[in-house]
Amino acid sequence: MRKALIVGIDHYDHLNLLTGCVNDAFAVRAAVLRNSDGTLNFPSPQVVTGTNSEQRVFKRDLKEAVRKLFADDSDIALFYFAGHGYIEDTGGFLCASDSETGDDGLALAELMHIVNRSRARNKVIVLDSCHSGAAGNSAVAAGIAEISDGVTILTASTADQESYETPGGGAGVFTSLFVDALNGAAANLVGDITPGSVYAHIDQSLGPWAQRPVFKTNVKTFVSLRRSEPPIALADLQALTTHFPSPDLRFQLDPTFEPERSAGERDGTSIPLPDPAHTAVFTVLQRYVKVNLVRPVDAPHMWHAAMQSKSCELTVLGQHYWSLVDKGLI
CATH class of the missing domain: 1.10.10 (Arc Repressor Mutant, subunit A)
Known part of the structure; x- marks a missing residue:
């Protein structure tokens, strides 16, 4: 059983509006839904979007959706988020449409508490938001990540950096590379696309002076996020x-x-x-x-x-x- 929760929020009641997060969410859904041979990969991924004032994503609903994603013993549970991120001395946050100050969003510490306690065999968190590199960081020891077995975190930027959209808007720089990787750019010679190969593709593509992706993992073997057409039989x-x-x-x-x-x-x-x-x-x-x-x-x-x-x-x-x-x- 492979489950995916994909969240993209453009509309915020009190924070600056964004333009590419909803597009990013649907691009990720299209990439993970099926393998390149047409077989189902993540059947019926749940897509939650904040598009306008009539379609908002509230913090309580975001938190409940995350709880449901990680509630059972699925083979892999994939959580993708694109939207505003916030950080302060108490930690980082994922901002919902009703966030007023940023620190009233879904705390990364809460997210990781849910993830670390999950019975899912593989937990993959992909965050395209500012300061998302704080995910998994220890609350008491600087420079230390605390993640349980089977957890992988891939973020658009470090805890100190912002996450940017492509020139002209409409898509995130990180997510554009993430989707390219899923569509085959990060496939190995047998066609498997793993979190490690996705990170390598994004890392090489961004270069040393752009926003820096962050990769944290505690796994014995990488799970395949998608199967692509192998470059050799x-x-x-x-x-x-x-x-x-x-x-x-x-x-x-x-x-x-x-x-x-x-x-x-x-x-x-x-x-x-x-x-x-x-x-x-x-x-x-x-x-x-x-x-x-x-x-x-x-x-x-x-x-x-x-x-x-x-x-x-x-x-x-x-x-x-x-x-x-x-x-x-x-």
């Missing part, structure tokens, strides 16, 4: 150990592996003709090159490696996936 990936019996092997090539010939090479008698069995293997090797599993040795491209009877070898990433295949983990 599983059968090809599992064949790594067939083509490379050892991870440090240099695979010897020759012109019979390369199917393409120029006019002069076709007419010459010194260059052997392509071997269909070899060219089939060479096609797989080239797929490995495209996803950085294999590289030619002492040659700029695989074509040169074959035509010059050189070799190819596993990259560091290739050796990692070779080990996973060898251990039966893929």
Whole structure:
């Protein structure tokens, strides 16, 4: 059972109005609803939006929705929030539509109390709000996070920073990258998109001078937030150990592996003709090159490696996936 609560609040009775949070909420819903192959991922995600004065999100309702999300033993409970955030010396807050000062919103300490006591096996909190990096921080020890087993927190900014919208408004910078990651930018070679890979994508995209995302986790293994189309077929990936019996092997090539010939090479008698069995293997090797599993040795491209009877070898990433295949983990 996979449950998701997605909240986006643009309308505030007393605080500045926002313009992109509701859009962000629906973008996240579209991204998590189904896997790339069309299968359901988070069935019937609950979307709560504060759009205008007629459709507001009250603190009591936000807190109750969070309680219901984390109330049972679901496989994964995902909470996403986009809206105003506030921080003071007593901690951080998520602001509801009826917040007047900020410190009357849902306290991050209350949120984490609910999350840490939840029986859900995986609890994932994603916050696109100012000062959201304070989530999970200890109330008594600076620089210490207190999160229970199975909890992961991903926030748009540190406790001291604001969270920004894209130029022109309409979407949050953080959430735009979060959705890109879910849509495949953060997928590994088997198509899994994990909180760790999502953070890595956002971290690299924001750079050192922009708002800095925060990642806190206490898990033994990462859960997959969504499955994307893998960049290489599983059968090809599992064949790594067939083509490379050892991870440090240099695979010897020759012109019979390369199917393409120029006019002069076709007419010459010194260059052997392509071997269909070899060219089939060479096609797989080239797929490995495209996803950085294999590289030619002492040659700029695989074509040169074959035509010059050189070799190819596993990259560091290739050796990692070779080990996973060898251990039966893929």
